[in-house]
């Protein structure tokens with residue numbers, strides 16, 4: 129599977145360039161094992177601004193975080209502004225990230241339109 133050397137995340141076979149915001153780095157076949165961070169999704173929301181806000185909240189708290197547009201295989205053209213945004217964090221920080229997001233919701237820093245992913 130190809131990896132982005134900048135984000136150190138894995139992409140599906142056949143993808144050649146990183147799809148993270150503004151990255152577009154050429155993907156490499158593999159990264160040294162110890163350098164691969166395993167990102168998993170923790171939250172889903174629907175606004176780019178909100179996704180960016182959550183990522184910056186998590187980063188301020190010392191977590192690696194990023195977001196992705198979810199890809200609908202049935203409707204690939206719904207990517208981008210209209211698709212859901214998935215917030216991803218490093219696997220072992222997921223629980224703490226979820227708490228931070230819950231707190232941000234409770235404090236009304238972010239809207240309640242999103243939801244934690246299972």
Ligand SMILES: [Zn+2]
Nearest residue numbers: 132135146151
């Ligand atoms: Zn990248």
